[in-house]
Structures are given as structure tokens and as C-alpha cells.
Amino acid sequence: xxxxxxxxxxxxxxxxxxxxxxxxxxxxxxxxxxxxxxxxxxxxxxxxxxxxxxxxxxxxxxxxxxxxxxxxxxxxxxxxxxxxxxxxxxxxxxxxxxxxxxxxxxxxxxxxxxxxxxxxxxxxxxxxxxxxxxxxxxxxxxxxxxxxxxxxxxxxxxxxxxxxxxxxxxxxxxxxxxxxxxxxxxxxxxxxxxxxxxxxxxxxxxxxxxxxxxxxxxxxxxxxxxxxxxxxxxxxxxxxxxxxxxxxxxxxxxxxxxxxxxxxxxxxxxxxxxxxxxxxxxxxxxxxxxxxxxxxxxxxxxxxxxxxxxxxxxxxxxxxxxxxxxxxxxxxxxxxxxxx
Ligand code: UD1
Numbered sequence: 001x002x003x004x005x006x007x008x009x010x011x012x013x014x015x016x017x018x019x020x021x022x023x024x025x026x027x028x029x030x031x032x033x034x035x036x037x038x039x040x041x042x043x044x045x046x047x048x049x050x051x052x053x054x055x056x057x058x059x060x061x062x063x064x065x066x067x068x069x070x071x072x073x074x075x076x077x078x079x080x081x082x083x084x085x086x087x088x089x090x091x092x093x094x095x096x097x098x099x100x101x102x103x104x105x106x107x108x109x110x111x112x113x114x115x116x117x118x119x120x121x122x123x124x125x126x127x128x129x130x131x132x133x134x135x136x137x138x139x140x141x142x143x144x145x146x147x148x149x150x151x152x153x154x155x156x157x158x159x160x161x162x163x164x165x166x167x168x169x170x171x172x173x174x175x176x177x178x179x180x181x182x183x184x185x186x187x188x189x190x191x192x193x194x195x196x197x198x199x200x201x202x203x204x205x206x207x208x209x210x211x212x213x214x215x216x217x218x219x220x221x222x223x224x225x226x227x228x229x230x231x232x233x234x235x236x237x238x239x240x241x242x243x244x245x246x247x248x249x250x251x252x253x254x255x256x257x258x259x260x261x262x263x264x265x266x267x268x269x270x271x272x273x274x275x276x277x278x279x280x281x282x283x284x285x286x287x288x289x290x291x292x293x294x295x296x297x298x299x300x301x302x303x304x305x306x307x308x309x310x311x312x313x314x315x316x317x318x319x320x321x322x323x324x325x326x327x328x329x330x331x332x333x334x335x336x337x338x339x340x
Contacts, residue, residue: 001025001026001075001076001247002025002026002027002028002072002073002074002075002076003020003025003026003027003028003074003075003076003077003078003247004027004028004029004030004068004069004072004074004076004077004078004116005017005020005027005028005029005030005077005078005080006030006031006059006077006078006079006080006081006103006107007030007031007036007079007080007081007082007122008027008029008030008031008052008054008080009029009031009033009036009037009038009040009041009054010031010035010036010080010081011180011189011190011191011236012080012122012177012180012236012239012240013029013031013036013078013080013081014036014040014043014044014184014189015184015189015236015237015239015240016078016080016239016240016243016244017029017044017052018044018047018048018184018189018240019237019240019241019243019244020243020244021044021048021050021052022048023244025244025247027050027052028052028053028054028055028068028072028074029041029052029053029054029055030054030055030057030059030065030068030081031054031055031056031081032056032057032058032059032081033056034083035083035084035193035194038054038056040189041054043186043188043189044189046186046188047184047186047188047189053071053072055068058103059079059081059103059106059107060099060102060103060106061106062106062109062110065106065107065110066110066113069110069111069113069114069116070114074114074116075116075118076116076118076119076120076247076250077107077111077116077118077119077120078119078120078122078243078247079103079104079107079119079120079121079122080122081103082099082100082103082104082122082152083095083096083099083100083149083152084149085149085198086126086147086149086150086198086294087147087198088149089147089148089149089150089152090147090148092148093148096148096149096152097148097151097152097155100149100152100153100156101152101155101156101159104121104156104159105159108159108163112167117167117169117170117171118171118172118247118250118251119160119170119171119172119173119250120172120173120175120243120246120247120250121156121157121160121172121173121174121175122175122177123153123156123157123174123175123176123177124150124153124176124177125176125177125178125179125232125260125262125299125301126145126146126147126149126150126153127142127143127145127150127153127154127157127176128140128141128142128143128176128299129142129143129144129145129146129150130143130146130296131296131298131299134266134298134299134300135264135300135301135302136260136299136300136301136302137260137302137305138176138258138259138260138305142154142157146294147294157174160172160174160256161256164255164256168255169253170255170256171250171253171254171255171256171257172250172255172256172257173246173247173249173250173256173257173258173259174256174257174258174259175242175243175246175259175261176258176259176260176261176301177234177239177261177262178231178232178233178234178260178261178262178263178299178300178301179199179200179201179231179232179233179234179262179299180233180234180235180236180239181201181233181234181235181236181318181321181322181325182201182235182236182237182316182320182321182322182324182325183236183324183325183327183328183329184236184237184324184328185237185324185327187327187328187330187331187332188328188331189328190324190325190328190329190332191236191325191328192328192329192332196212200215200231200269200272201233201272201276201321201322201325203215203216204272204273204276204284205276205325205326205328205329206329207284207285208276208280208282208284208326208329209329209330209333211333213285214284214285214286214287215269215273215284215285215286215287216286216287216289217269217270217273217286217287217288217289218269218289218290218291218292218295219288219289219290219291219292219295220270220288221291222291222297222298223297223298224266224268224297224298225268225271226268226270226271228268228269228270229268229269229295229296229297229298230266230267230268230297230298230299230300231266231267231298231299231300232262232263232264232265232266232267232299232300232301233263233267233272233318233321234261234262234263234314234321235314235315235316235317235320235321235324236321237315237316237324238261238263238314238315238316239261241312241315242259242261242306242310242312245306245310245311245312246259246310248310249309249310257309258305259305259306259309259310259312260301260302260303260305260306261301261303261306261312262300262301262303263300263301263303263314263318264300264301264302264303265300265318266298266299266300267318270286271318272318272322273286275318275319275322276322276325276326278319278322279319279320279322279323279326280322280323280326282326
């Protein structure tokens with residue numbers, strides 16, 4: 001299969017490209033480098049031995065995108081490209097709606113022009129908003145999200161559902177990710193956000209390497225195992241595998257399908273810090289702070305549907321993810337020092 005991957009140089013995108021290549025698929029990458037680096041392309045080659053055709057263009061640029069579809073007879077598209085910072089989206093809502101919605105619409109139009117019918121969309125557990133229950137099921141209501149970023153996911157899901165109703169040839173998997181963490185075991189691919197990380201694992205990683213002093217634990221009075229927030233952390237390589245399985249499913253012409261991709265297990269912030277200490281052998285200092293506005297106590301997936309319909313199961317534990325994430329962070333910090 002020839003698969004076009006938008007945002008293919010980003011965190012989840014790059015791991016998915018590797019999995020696709022390992023699966024024997026041909027990959028074409030489109031990425032505007034907004035939150036990624038061109039050298040990731042070389043790292044993918046180092047891991048797989050394959051150099052993917054890579055186009056540094058914006059998905060919103062219909063003319064440029066059309067050229068890519070002209071040059072490659074694409075069978076399917078996986079759409080990762082998009083803005084994803086929750087806090088930033090509250091400050092720049094117009095930019096978030098403009099970029100995330102328009103890029104998807106342009107992509108769908110070009111796909112329609114070139115009769116490409118298979119589409120995988122990076123959605124998020126954020127579409128469940130404040131969950132009515134945990135674990136969350138795909139059949140749970142999609143509600144108003146707690147941020148403009150989250151709302152773009154809700155809106156794009158809606159657009160895709162409406163489109164699937166009228167285009168009977170259109171196959172689409174909405175993949176609702178829980179909390180992706182970890183890195184490729186080579187230490188070549190991982191998550192290294194610019195500036196101070198917002199998400200827990202990148203933050204812990206920078207405390208582990210001494211770049212930040214201590215972890216701020218946002219609240220210890222939630223109704224959870226130890227009072228700290230509980231999330232479903234999934235190794236990014238497992239998540240990447242979920243995309244290959246979703247593409248297999250689309251080959252059976254299912255129309256629009258929805259899957260949670262998580263582990264089905266919740267881990268608290270303090271449990272996560274402990275796991276990271278165990279995996280890295282480094283002490284992680286932390287302080288308890290006020291709750292972070294907009295946070296929920298607990299979020300974890302029911303993944304039975306992905307297991308039963310896709311054959312999706314996770315190979316890695318939270319401890320594995322901490323080990324791989326730490327390995328990547330150490331290697332990346334070394335690489336940055338050398339480059340200076
Ligand atoms: C966040 C987003 C979600 C997005 C996901 C991407 C919010 C409200 N939600 O999820 O939409 O899809 O990232 O992975 O931002 N924590 C700390 N200290 C920190 C950072 C986090 O204690 O420095 C805690 C949080 O309170 C939470 C847990 O760690 O309990 C996980 O937080 P985070 O990694 O930011 O992910 P989510 O908030 O679940």
C-alpha cells in the first residue's frame with residue numbers, strides 16, 4: 001500500500017512511518033516542520049534503511065498538495081498534521097480552528113479529486129470532555145471539549161462523519177488516542193518539545209536530565225488511588241502499530257469506524273514518577289501544586305473494540321515507555337550539546 005502521512009516527521013507520525021515501512025508499505029511524507037525537524041527523515045532512514053519521499057509543504061496549500069497526489073498514486077492517507085498545544089489553543093483559538101480545520105478540508109478535497117478513499121484521522125480522548133464514566137467507550141457521547149484544540153478534534157470528527165454519510169466509498173478510522181509517551185528503542189525518535197513542556201512525561205524527562213529542577217504535581221486531592229491525576233499512558237510504538245491495523249481494517253470497506261487507542265489501564269502522576277525513577281535510575285524530585293485548571297481526575301480507555309475488531313493489543317508497559325523515553329532524552333541532549 002502507498003500511504004501518505006501528513007505530519008510524518010512529528011512524534012506520533014515518525015513512529016507510524018517506521019511501523020508502516022516495517023509492514024512493507026510505501027510511505028510519502030508531508031510536513032511543514034512547524035513542530036518537527038527535517039533530520040527526522042534521516043533518522044527514519046537510519047532505522048529502516050528506507051528513504052521516504054518527503055515534501056516540506058503545508059497541507060493547507062492545495063496547489064502544492066495536489067502536486068504530491070499527482071506524483072504518487074496514493075492508496076490511503078494518515079492525517080497527523082495539526083496544532084496540538086492545549087494551553088496555546090486557548091490563547092490563539094482562531095489560528096487553531098483555521099489551521100486544523102482547513103488543512104483537513106483541503107486534504108479531503110484533494111483526496112476526492114484523486115479518488116483516494118481511505119483516511120485515518122488522529123483524534124483524541126479529549127472528545128469525551130469531562131468523562132461521565134471511566135473507562136471511556138467509543139459509544140460514550142462526544143461533548144463540547146475543554147479547549148479550542150479539543151474542539152477542533154470534535155469538529156473534524158463531525159465533518160468526517162457527515163462526509164462518510166454521503167460518500168459511500170469513503171473509509172475512515174477515527175483513532176482516539178489517550179496519552180502517548182515513550183520513544184523508539186533506538187533513541188533516534190521521540191518527543192522533545194521546544195521550551196518548557198506542558199505534558200507530564202516530557203517534563204519528567206527534562207527533570208531526569210537536570211534541565212528542569214523538579215516536577216510540579218498538579219493536585220493531590222482528586223478522588224483517585226493517591227489523590228493525583230490518573231491517565232492512560234500508551235507507548236508510542238504501540239500507538240503506531242494501531243495505525244497499521246486501522247489501515248488493514250479500511251481495506252475491508254467498513255465506512256467510518258471509531259477506536260480508542262490506549263492500554264485500558266490508568267496510572268497516577270506519582271506512580272508515573274516512581275516508574276520513571278525505576279526505569280532511569282535517577283531520583284525525580286517533585287512538589288505538590290494546585291490543580292491545573294481544566295484537568296480531570298481520571299481518564300482511561302476501554303480498548304475491547306480495537307482488540308476485537310483490529311486485533312490491537314499493547315506490547316509495552318509504562319515502565320518500558322519510561323525506559324525508552326529516558327534513553328531518547330539522554331541521546332537527544334547529547335546530540336544537541338555536540339551540535340553547539
Ligand atoms: C493533555 C491534553 C489533551 C491532549 C494530551 C496530549 C489537557 C487538559 N489535555 O492531556 O487534550 O490530547 O495532553 O498528550 O491539557 N501533570 C502534572 N504536572 C505536569 C504536567 C502534568 O502533575 O507538569 C499531571 C496532569 O495534572 C494530569 C497528568 O499529569 O493529571 C497528565 O497530564 P498531561 O501530560 O498534560 O496530559 P493530559 O492533561 O491528560
